[in-house]
Amino acid sequence: MMPRIAPAYRDVILAGAGLLALLLLPVLFPHPALRDFVVYVIAYGLLAMSLNLLVGFTGLVSFGHAAYFASGAYVFGLLMQSGQVSVPVAMLAAVGGTALLALAIGAICVRLQEIYFAFITLAFQMFIHSVILTWVGLTGGDQGLRGGIPRPPFLGIDLNDARTLYAFCVVVFVACMLVMRQIAQSPFGYTLRMIRDNPQRANFVGVNVPRVKLAIFVIASSIASVGGIVLALFVSGAYPDFAFWTTSGEAIFMIMLGGTQLFIGPLVGTVMLQALNHYVTILTEHHGIVLGSVILVFVLGLRRGLADYIHDWAMSRRIRRAAPDQREAPRDKLA
Amino acid sequence: MAHVTDGLHRRGVLKGAAAGTAAALAGFPHIAGAQAKVIRIGMPTILSGRVAILGTSSRAAAQLAIKQFNEAGGAGGRTVELVDRDSKGRPDEAAKVTRDLINNDGCEVIIDAEASSGSFAVQEVIRDLPVLCVHTCSETSSLTADPKIHVKTAFRCARQGIHDAVAGGKYASGISKTKGLKRWMTCSPDYAYGRDNTAEFMEFAKKFDPAIEVVDQVWPKLFAPDYTENLTKILQVKPQAIYSALWGGDLVTFIEQGNLYRLFSNFDFFSGGLGDGPVLTAIKQLPPGMNTAYRYNRFYPDKPGNLAFAEAYNKLTNQEPTNWAWQNSLACQFIFEALKRTGGKTDGAALAAELKGMKVQSPFAVEDAITMRDTDHTIIGYPVAWGRTVTKLPYVEGFSPVAWSEIIEFETQWKASKGYV
């Protein structure tokens, strides 16, 4: 018999393997464009993955998740531009600041049900977007944080080197994925699913539904802010577009493209959208028509994300293969 | 519009397609060798959404210039091709696309035809990947004036807010003094360019005519669909003169909606953005006698080369050239001259060394040459003039230039006041 590995250890092993693969990738294919692509996927992947904690796991459809993505990027960028703090301190402050922001906004939002939750998160996002645009003295308004974000070396790590920056982003990414995986598999994670499937029942069994919703809202927003930090590091700036509703829309698109049911689904969607975007923009300037058509094929054709589709297909195959055995089993008994 | 992309671009697209397929199959292999025969110039720009005309006209002008350059034999045995890519108006996308153009498509020179915020993002990419980059659309002065933002291989070949402000202030004060225009109002889009441009214009207008007083300011949103609330506010305030930094489609809407109120006969109107072909032709009832900064005009500077450019551009696109068009055409001229001098070598530092202080004989020059100033990598000697609208083609006439010596004098003072020098 195979020794049984506890799921937590299995996740850590998987994460280690993923980390190793991502770190080896630029060694095997030493092309800067591939690194750029992966960093981009990491930034938006964290946004999509964290949004799925709300949408897929808790059933909270947020239209305003990009607000926290932007908040991470801006707080981080501003702190680094002040020249007072090191990269890790600025990162912690950005995540902490975003968590506080999400706590304040979430406390108001989680009281609303279903579609009204979506509306109010959208309203707050647009409010934050207009604050970024209006507060020119601090944020640079529509021009974003100009003049680049300095990356002073810390603990012997120099992020000005593109390879180091890549490795740093990969490590941060894998750490965040592991955190999200642990949340998803924990009793708390199952409470989230219960709230999604049957909030009344959750209430009856003694779950403080608003408090749990608020907790996951804050966690998801904090992880989204890490995505924002990665993007700010990569493009060496922060821009109001990060907080615009189209960015939230894209995150939703990535989730739906990849699938909501599988943990890794949104990441699959991110890779797909970023790759699509990348190649379609190269091939034609009519990317609107092409991307729009691809969305329609997915929504109306597959009717679910790609990862979910493959998962369902694999499951149905397994069931079909298992089915004959089951049919034979009773006959044996009869005989 | 689609046929505009024929020729060079289509070939670029096919190569891009081949490159894309190859990259999809084998990760991201390097496609262009270090010294390929064809020099690829990458152009990150905006080709979709509300300001797509910025990208389409920038691209058309660059293609026109490249075609002529290649037909004349190129530089050092190398010809040039343009690889354009849509950033969708998003700065982070502009950064990514620029990196891709350099890293993946083997572009050895970048013409950055991004709007202001995108150009700051591209500037940071160039800091990392130091190829020659010429910004052709950003008019925000700090891009080149602020030493903190300066990048050794990045240049600007575009008009600049501060130059326009000095020229505009000078021109406006002349009219305000003779007509006694004391009560001024401004109506500009509420974003960094609109606010800076308006503040600088009024600052210089007041400097030249201290009697000017700004009695009210309204700030419609960028891309606002409706200006009625601002127009009726103007009706209430009853100013004698108005300055507006509105541009493009926003300005078209503002003027047409103002026409409904018969507004423009009540005051003198000064516009920073009206003198652009597509704006002038889009307005159905252009009020005569409006004052506008020069953006582009086929009869000014009155040179055969300028007219020839306008006609060739018009043949290609069926439109009048835009402000962006001449800036991109001139940028190509600068780049080609530098390439000739390096013998086709595209090393960023080498090209930048040639570009610093370079003078080119240009049909767009007010005198005979436009200079790429060596200190701050930006052009001087381009047309900064103001004219008045007329109802027939070419819609703007009577350009009165402001001497560049005077502009530079005030620019230097302004730089000192900002702590840039």
Next chain:
Amino acid sequence: MDLQALAGCLASTSCAVTQASTGLIVGMLLFLVASGLSLIFGVLGVINFAHGAFYMLGAYFAFTAYAVTGSFALAIAAGALGVAVFGMVFERLFMSRVYGRDILMQLLVCYAFILILDDAVRTIWGAEYRMMGMPDAFALPPVEIAGGFIPGYYLFMIGTSFAVAVLLWLGINKTRFGKVVRAAAINPQMVAALGTNTTALYAGVFGVGSLLAGMAGALAAPIRTLTPGMGLSILIESFIVTVIGGMGSIVGAFIAAVLIGFTRSFGSIGFPLFVDGLMFGMMALVLVVKPSGLLGRPAT
């Protein structure tokens, strides 16, 4: 903040009349777009995020019809009816497949169409700025009312929108068709069981909603610049109107549209830089106090 200026304006009839008319001008076009959005949500339970793109289509249809025929009436008809037909086709071929599914699926179908339509408009009509031009009939000096000035075209626009509002209200509240529509909004299965063809009903309602967006676009074409992507800002504002008024309530949309219009017009006098923030603030406040909006049915 310049509340003194605001008080001064309210005290003078000419200013008050002009600004009130501004509120109506801004508000009425918003109402046309928002009422369509609200109607579709009320009956079909879907949010048509492509509504702004429909408004854009209406404007471009009107632009072309006017350029070809020179008739303003035909231009309005082309904008309104063209988009109505497009809306019905969109509903039958695409939207109807995601009814009852995840709201995100509906969002994605609309998002796809925003991308496709913006791109298609740019391909067909070009990226340059377009203006339809004011019909000669309206080339008159502005009308003076109690010292305030209102352009003739705006009087026509307000009048038309108001007439549409009344017709909509009568249609929904006083006709048999309206009864069926209201019933379908509450219990579609029952309506179907009683022998009404709900498929046709849904397509019809979607068509009417689209017609309103197309008509708004056509009415806007002489006074607003046409560019690809012009639907974006109108979508956001009409969405705010719909949420404040109550999803599904036409009267609510009317009140909220006028409210937003007046906030814009008088706000530009009293607190010009805070108008946008105030709109999102109002939306958030309404959602917190009464999520279903001013006149919306409470969520069941």
